[in-house]
Amino acid sequence: MATVRPPQDPEQDPRVKAVFDDIRATRGTDFINNVWRYLAFDPALLESVWADIKAVMATPxxxxxxxxxxxxxxxxxxxxxxxxxxxxxxxxxxxxxxxxxxxxxxxxxxxxxxxxxxxxxxxxxxxxxxxxxxxx
Amino acid sequence: MATVRPPQDPEQDPRVKAVFDDIRATRGTDFINNVWRYLAFDPALLESVWADIKAVMATPxxxxxxxxxxxxxxxxxxxxxxxxxxxxxxxxxxxxxxxxxxxxxxxxxxxxxxxxxxxxxxxxxxxxxxxxxxxx
Amino acid sequence: MATVRPPQDPEQDPRVKAVFDDIRATRGTDFINNVWRYLAFDPALLESVWADIKAVMATPxxxxxxxxxxxxxxxxxxxxxxxxxxxxxxxxxxxxxxxxxxxxxxxxxxxxxxxxxxxxxxxxxxxxxxxxxxxx
Amino acid sequence: MATVRPPQDPEQDPRVKAVFDDIRATRGTDFINNVWRYLAFDPALLESVWADIKAVMATPxxxxxxxxxxxxxxxxxxxxxxxxxxxxxxxxxxxxxxxxxxxxxxxxxxxxxxxxxxxxxxxxxxxxxxxxxxxx
Amino acid sequence: MATVRPPQDPEQDPRVKAVFDDIRATRGTDFINNVWRYLAFDPALLESVWADIKAVMATPxxxxxxxxxxxxxxxxxxxxxxxxxxxxxxxxxxxxxxxxxxxxxxxxxxxxxxxxxxxxxxxxxxxxxxxxxxxx
Amino acid sequence: MATVRPPQDPEQDPRVKAVFDDIRATRGTDFINNVWRYLAFDPALLESVWADIKAVMATPxxxxxxxxxxxxxxxxxxxxxxxxxxxxxxxxxxxxxxxxxxxxxxxxxxxxxxxxxxxxxxxxxxxxxxxxxxxx
CATH class of the missing domain: 1.20.1290.10 (AhpD-like)
Structure with missing residues (x-):
């Protein structure tokens, strides 16, 4: 049970789609785990969390x-x-x-x-x- | 300000001395930092904490x-x-x-x-x- | 899975009933959520928790x-x-x-x-x- | 007692100076509190922390x-x-x-x-x- | 360094004096430790904290x-x-x-x-x- | 859902069997709760955790x-x-x-x-x- 409701079709929002595309490209997989699907309830929050994770965890x-x-x-x-x-x-x-x-x-x-x-x-x-x- | 009073001359207690000697030998230094000086208020606790730290942190x-x-x-x-x-x-x-x-x-x-x-x-x-x- | 067993019919205890009545009156609803049903295992604890929540959260x-x-x-x-x-x-x-x-x-x-x-x-x-x- | 040593003259580093200038302009004061002076030990970390604080706390x-x-x-x-x-x-x-x-x-x-x-x-x-x- | 300033002469406020008197009577000592002196910045908060501590810690x-x-x-x-x-x-x-x-x-x-x-x-x-x- | 997979037949490993036997003897029951079944994924960790619990919680x-x-x-x-x-x-x-x-x-x-x-x-x-x- 979550405290926010994830969008049904998140990639209809181009900001969400851009983040999901970058996750797939960075990780080399089609799997998008739940944290990103739920954070899509607020595209700006999604963008800043992914930017943080990418810079800290996925960059040499x-x-x-x-x-x-x-x-x-x-x-x-x-x-x-x-x-x-x-x-x-x-x-x-x-x-x-x-x-x-x-x-x-x-x-x-x-x-x-x-x-x-x-x-x-x-x-x-x-x-x-x-x-x-x-x-x- | 600590919640226990460290013994004035801790190595008078042979159990404390044995632990301090092992710390010095294991670390290759004469420096005994405060945590061990204060834990000496209870030799059994000192022994078990040092045994834990030595096994986990100082053993390959x-x-x-x-x-x-x-x-x-x-x-x-x-x-x-x-x-x-x-x-x-x-x-x-x-x-x-x-x-x-x-x-x-x-x-x-x-x-x-x-x-x-x-x-x-x-x-x-x-x-x-x-x-x-x-x-x- | 809880660590206490909630009473089956909590409002049989007049102290519990008084708290539940006050919750309903204060909130303007018949809904009593689980925290109160479980806290009813100890009427004195229930009373003090509700008094605290009411004073802090439900009072201007x-x-x-x-x-x-x-x-x-x-x-x-x-x-x-x-x-x-x-x-x-x-x-x-x-x-x-x-x-x-x-x-x-x-x-x-x-x-x-x-x-x-x-x-x-x-x-x-x-x-x-x-x-x-x-x-x- | 801190775990890092703050640079003596942090604004000699142009990346640090740019952040300090932005802090002063954003806050309308010359006061730079210690957190920024110590974070200057790593300009990239300083930049990302200030960017986060500015976006979240200093932006409508x-x-x-x-x-x-x-x-x-x-x-x-x-x-x-x-x-x-x-x-x-x-x-x-x-x-x-x-x-x-x-x-x-x-x-x-x-x-x-x-x-x-x-x-x-x-x-x-x-x-x-x-x-x-x-x-x- | 505290985040509130304790009143200089807290017992001038009769609500504070009543709490301090009850602390002295309950504990059988004239010593009022700092937590009560600082909480006196808000007499209502002082009263509720002391009532909680007294009921839970100083009552059989x-x-x-x-x-x-x-x-x-x-x-x-x-x-x-x-x-x-x-x-x-x-x-x-x-x-x-x-x-x-x-x-x-x-x-x-x-x-x-x-x-x-x-x-x-x-x-x-x-x-x-x-x-x-x-x-x- | 756990982050390690417990061994299917843990007592095949003699180190695990020795710990489980000691748990049963110390507690006077045949019940081995899940924490021990999962810790069996690493016999050395199982041994040190049980030694700690036994010394601290099951010894006068x-x-x-x-x-x-x-x-x-x-x-x-x-x-x-x-x-x-x-x-x-x-x-x-x-x-x-x-x-x-x-x-x-x-x-x-x-x-x-x-x-x-x-x-x-x-x-x-x-x-x-x-x-x-x-x-x-």
């Missing part, structure tokens, strides 16, 4: 595509986004994440979450050694 | 050390742990994260957080294509 | 009803409450939120979430200019 | 500027971003939020957070009446 | 006072509220929490947080055996 | 088993973990939590969440009286 940058997808999964789990966890776990696999890497990713996320809670409970002062802003 | 595994530290940073930011964000950003740098990779990491975390919120607001049904549990 | 105050519902939606999305996001998106619509306003609300929530993550990752010092407690 | 849209700032504050509180809560509470005030509206905003955020937790603890099924995707 | 109920404070600490850590973590850790101690219980509390919170993350990453279907709503 | 410690389960529920609600909320609410009941205690637990969680949000919105300075690290 300092980190490789698989690493970026695994970071995305980690953030999505911490923020409790079900759809994002499913879609980006699938994307990480499509970009080469092995089953062993998936297990290791979950292991790191679990340990970090444990320590995050412990340290938020202890409120330990941050060591001066960690200050990026200090003079060298 | 499917993901390389730099990637694991960047995932740790991503989770710590999402969970709002200040100490963890500082200490693991420093650790990621120590394991080779460049300034460009740090910026890219933050870019991915920011975009994921934006989409996490949007999709938690839309409650879009997860595509069947993302079901890892489906028969092939 | 500094902010208009539509704005209050949109703020409620924003908080519910950030806290990952599915039921709340659905019910208060519906309430905001019932109080006049247009489709364009809904899209704009989601846009602001998305951008805020992106920046929240970035700034939790950077730990930038707060400008003195933002100190409400400073002498004028 | 369906919701008025004060409402958008209050929604931004609500999200920032829920996500635990200190800097964002301070800077956007100040921005909401600058756009007309009264002290009574601030108190009312906090009241709604508090009640929503209480109910978010209760309903995440109860896992009540969402009423069919809230399904935006249902046929009318 | 099914759970004993020490357990309630420990649950409060757990929630505050998970929600990243620094002030709340400090004040309710102190309150739990005042109500009898020992150092060993504090360490055990943190241990449970850490393990729960680890598992919460793992299971949010796996999205395992909930066992029918956990359905409180099922017929016996 | 400073806090009694019912209190530990209620704290676990509180954390799971705050972190938005559906599976964990269901399974540990059931576990708390199995260890003696009454319906009145469940309602009281939810009441404390709700009030803490409200105050967490309010105080994250106000950023009140922590009273020196709460400093565990201060000299006595």
């Amino acid at each position: 940058s300092a980190l490789d595509p698989k690493t970026k997808e695994m970071v995305y999964v980690a953030v999505s789990i911490a923020n409790g986004c079900d759809y994002c966890t499913h879609s980006h776990t699938a994307a990480a696999r499509a970009k080469g994440m092995t089953e062993a890497e998936h297990a290791d990713l979950l292991r790191v996320i679990g340990t970090a979450s444990r320590l995050n809670a412990l340290l938020n409970g202890l409120h330990i002062p941050v060591d001066a050694a960690f200050d990026a802003d200090a003079a060298p | 595994s499917a993901l390389d050390p730099k990637t694991k530290e960047m995932v740790y940073v991503a989770v710590s930011i999402a969970n709002g742990c200040d100490y963890c964000t500082h200490s693991h950003t420093a650790a990621a740098r120590a394991k080779g994260m460049t300034e460009a990779e740090h910026a890219d990491l933050l870019r991915v975390i920011g975009t994921a957080s934006r989409l996490n919120a949007l999709l938690n607001g839309l409650h879009i049904p997860v595509d069947a294509a993302f079901d890892a549990d489906a028969a092939p | 105050s500094a902010l208009d009803p539509k704005t209050k519902e949109m703020v409620y939606v924003a908080v519910s999305i950030a806290n990952g409450c599915d039921y709340c996001t659905h019910s208060h998106t519906a309430a905001a619509r019932a109080k006049g939120m247009t489709e364009a306003e809904h899209a704009d609300l989601l846009r602001v929530i998305g951008t805020a979430s992106r920046l929240n993550a970035l700034l939790n990752g950077l730990h930038i010092p707060v400008d003195a200019a933002f100190d409400a407690d400073a002498a004028p | 849209s369906a919701l008025d500027p004060k409402t958008k700032e209050m929604v931004y504050v609500a999200v920032s509180i829920a996500n635990g971003c200190d800097y964002c809560t301070h800077s956007h509470t100040a921005a909401a005030r600058a756009k007309g939020m009264t002290e009574a509206e601030h108190a009312d905003l906090l009241r709604v955020i508090g009640t929503a957070s209480r109910l978010n937790a209760l309903l995440n603890g109860l896992h009540i099924p969402v009423d069919a009446a809230f399904d935006a995707d249902a046929a009318p | 109920s099914a759970l004993d006072p020490k357990t309630k404070e420990m649950v409060y600490v757990a929630v505050s850590i998970a929600n990243g509220c620094d002030y709340c973590t400090h004040s309710h850790t102190a309150a739990a101690r005042a109500k009898g929490m020992t150092e060993a219980e504090h360490a055990d509390l943190l241990r449970v919170i850490g393990t729960a947080s680890r598992l919460n993350a793992l299971l949010n990453g796996l999205h395992i279907p909930v066992d029918a055996a956990f359905d409180a709503d099922a017929a016996p | 410690s400073a806090l009694d088993p019912k209190t530990k389960e209620m704290v676990y529920v509180a954390v799971s609600i705050a972190n938005g973990c559906d599976y964990c909320t269901h399974s540990h609410t059931a576990a708390a009941r199995a260890k003696g939590m009454t319906e009145a205690e469940h309602a009281d637990l939810l009441r404390v969680i709700g009030t803490a969440s409200r105050l967490n949000a309010l105080l994250n919105g106000l950023h009140i300075p922590v009273d020196a009286a709460f400093d565990a690290d201060a000299a006595p």
